[in-house]
Amino acid sequence: MNFHPSRAAGLDRLEAFLPHTGADYARTRNHDHGTGRSNVSQLSPWLHAGLLSEREVLERTLDAHSRADADKFVSEVFWRVYFKGYLEQRPTIWRVFCEARSDALAALSENAGRAKAYAEATEGRTGIPAFDHWACELIETGYLHNHARMWFASIWIFTLKLDWTLGADFFLRHLMDGDAASNTLSWRWVAGLHTKGKTYQARASNIEQYTAEHPKGPLAADGLSDEAEALEEEQEHQRRDLDLPETKPGSPLDDRYALLLHDEAAHHAPLCLPHAPALVIGAARPDARSPEPVGDRARAFAHGAVESGVADARQAFDCAGTVWTDEGELVQLLESRDVTQIVTGHIPTGWTRDVLQPKLTSLPDDIAVTQLLPDLHRLTWPHARAGFFRVKKEIDCVLGGIGVAEG
Ligand SMILES: Cc1cc2nc3c(=O)[nH]c(=O)nc-3n(C[C@H](O)[C@H](O)[C@H](O)COP(=O)(O)OP(=O)(O)OC[C@H]3O[C@@H](n4cnc5c(N)ncnc54)[C@H](O)[C@@H]3O)c2cc1C
Incomplete structure (x- = not known):
C-alpha cells in the first residue's frame, strides 16, 4: 500500500477501493490480513489530512452501490464525523487527556517498573506475540487495522494495566491518521469511559479467528486478562453549545x-x-x-x-x-x-x-x-450529542440535506 500524501494518490485509492465499499466491506471488514490487506479502504490518512473529504467518499460510494449495500461503509465514515462533533461539544475531554498524559509521562520517570513496562509495550517486547506484532507494525507503517486498534487498546489497558492516555499518545504519535477526536474517544470507548461502564475486552480466540489469513498465520495472544473492569474518572465533561463556522464565506472575501x-x-x-x-x-x-x-x-x-x-x-x-x-x-x-x-x-x-x-x-x-466547515459536519454535529445511534438515525436525512443520493 502506497500512502503518498497527495490528493491525487487519495483519489486513486478511493477509485481502487470503490468496488469493495458495498456488501464486500460489510462481510470482510473485521478481518486483519496484515499489511497486504485489501478489505478495508485505508483512506483514513487522506481523510484526516483533508486531502479527501468525507462527502466525496460518500458520493462516490453511493454512485457505485445501493444505499443498503453500502450501509456499513457509509456508517463507518459517519463514525469519523460523529467523533469530531462529539469532541467539539465536549472539548474538556481533550484538555483533561493532555493533562493526564503529562502526569502519566512524569510518573514514568519516577517509577522504574512502570517505565520498563511502558518501554516493552511501545517497543513490541511484551511477550504477547499479537500485541508485539501490532506495536511494530504501527511504528513501521503508520497504520493499524481497526480491529487491531481495538485489541491493542484493550490489552494495553486491561492486561498490561498501563495508563490509557499513554497508549492513546503512542497511537497519536505514530498513526498517519492520528486524530484527536477518533483516537481519544475510541480509547475512551475501549476503557469504558465513552459509553460509561461498557468496555471492550480482547480475547485470544477472537484475535486468532480474525487474523487467520495473516501472512504469519493467526496471531497468538495467550494470557490476556479475563476481566475488563471499566475505568472511572472524576470529571464530568459538560456539553457546550456548538458555534459552527459557515460552509461558505458569509460575506465576500477580500480580493487579497x-x-x-x-x-x-x-x-x-x-x-x-x-x-x-x-x-x-x-x-x-x-x-x-x-x-x-x-x-x-x-x-x-x-x-x-x-x-x-x-x-x-x-x-x-x-x-x-x-x-x-x-x-x-x-x-x-x-x-x-x-x-x-x-x-x-x-x-x-x-x-x-x-x-x-x-x-x-x-x-x-x-x-x-x-x-x-463542510455542510456534512454542520448537519451531523448537532446529533453527535451522546451515542452514535442518534447520528446513525439521521444519516439519510443528512445525505439528502447535502445532495448526496444513490445512483
Ligand atoms: C483505539 C482506536 C484508536 C483509533 N484512532 C483513530 C485515529 O487516530 N484516527 C482515525 O481516523 N481513526 C481512528 N480509529 C478509528 C478506525 O480504527 C480508523 O478510522 C480506521 O481503522 C481507518 O482505516 P480505514 O481507512 O481502512 O477504515 P475503513 O474501514 O475503510 O473505513 C472508512 C473510513 O471510515 C472512518 N472510520 C472507520 N472506522 C471508524 C471508527 N471506528 N471510528 C471513526 N472513524 C472510522 C475512517 O475515516 C475510515 O477511513 C481508532 C479506533 C480505535 C479502536
Missing part, C-alpha cells in the same frame, strides 16, 4: 486573501472557494501531537500533505505560496503580501487548534480569519 492549509485541512478542493486567493500558506504542525517524539511516518505524511496541498493550490490559482513554520511570524508574512484576510478549513479541537488558534487570535484586529 490568504488560504491557510493545515494538518486537518491540507487541500483547497473540499473548501469550494469562490475565487482565487492571493497567497497560499502551508502550516503543518505534526510535532504538536505530543510532548514525546512523533513517528517518522506520521510526521512525513502530515508535512507531505500540506506541501502537496500548497503546490496544488499554487497551480490551480496561479498564486504565490509559502510555508509558515512554528517560529515564523505570521503577521509579517501577511503584511509583506498585503493580505488582510485568512481563509482556512475548520481548525478542530485537538493539537491543531492548540497550536494554531493562539497565533491566529493574536493577529491585529484588521486581519480577519474565516474558518469554513
Whole structure:
C-alpha cells in the first residue's frame, strides 16, 4: 500500500477501493490480513489530512452501490464525523487527556517498573506475540487495522494495566491518521469511559479467528486478562453549545486573501472557494501531537500533505505560496503580501487548534480569519450529542440535506 500524501494518490485509492465499499466491506471488514490487506479502504490518512473529504467518499460510494449495500461503509465514515462533533461539544475531554498524559509521562520517570513496562509495550517486547506484532507494525507503517486498534487498546489497558492516555499518545504519535477526536474517544470507548461502564475486552480466540489469513498465520495472544473492569474518572465533561463556522464565506472575501492549509485541512478542493486567493500558506504542525517524539511516518505524511496541498493550490490559482513554520511570524508574512484576510478549513479541537488558534487570535484586529466547515459536519454535529445511534438515525436525512443520493 502506497500512502503518498497527495490528493491525487487519495483519489486513486478511493477509485481502487470503490468496488469493495458495498456488501464486500460489510462481510470482510473485521478481518486483519496484515499489511497486504485489501478489505478495508485505508483512506483514513487522506481523510484526516483533508486531502479527501468525507462527502466525496460518500458520493462516490453511493454512485457505485445501493444505499443498503453500502450501509456499513457509509456508517463507518459517519463514525469519523460523529467523533469530531462529539469532541467539539465536549472539548474538556481533550484538555483533561493532555493533562493526564503529562502526569502519566512524569510518573514514568519516577517509577522504574512502570517505565520498563511502558518501554516493552511501545517497543513490541511484551511477550504477547499479537500485541508485539501490532506495536511494530504501527511504528513501521503508520497504520493499524481497526480491529487491531481495538485489541491493542484493550490489552494495553486491561492486561498490561498501563495508563490509557499513554497508549492513546503512542497511537497519536505514530498513526498517519492520528486524530484527536477518533483516537481519544475510541480509547475512551475501549476503557469504558465513552459509553460509561461498557468496555471492550480482547480475547485470544477472537484475535486468532480474525487474523487467520495473516501472512504469519493467526496471531497468538495467550494470557490476556479475563476481566475488563471499566475505568472511572472524576470529571464530568459538560456539553457546550456548538458555534459552527459557515460552509461558505458569509460575506465576500477580500480580493487579497490568504488560504491557510493545515494538518486537518491540507487541500483547497473540499473548501469550494469562490475565487482565487492571493497567497497560499502551508502550516503543518505534526510535532504538536505530543510532548514525546512523533513517528517518522506520521510526521512525513502530515508535512507531505500540506506541501502537496500548497503546490496544488499554487497551480490551480496561479498564486504565490509559502510555508509558515512554528517560529515564523505570521503577521509579517501577511503584511509583506498585503493580505488582510485568512481563509482556512475548520481548525478542530485537538493539537491543531492548540497550536494554531493562539497565533491566529493574536493577529491585529484588521486581519480577519474565516474558518469554513463542510455542510456534512454542520448537519451531523448537532446529533453527535451522546451515542452514535442518534447520528446513525439521521444519516439519510443528512445525505439528502447535502445532495448526496444513490445512483
Ligand atoms: C483505539 C482506536 C484508536 C483509533 N484512532 C483513530 C485515529 O487516530 N484516527 C482515525 O481516523 N481513526 C481512528 N480509529 C478509528 C478506525 O480504527 C480508523 O478510522 C480506521 O481503522 C481507518 O482505516 P480505514 O481507512 O481502512 O477504515 P475503513 O474501514 O475503510 O473505513 C472508512 C473510513 O471510515 C472512518 N472510520 C472507520 N472506522 C471508524 C471508527 N471506528 N471510528 C471513526 N472513524 C472510522 C475512517 O475515516 C475510515 O477511513 C481508532 C479506533 C480505535 C479502536
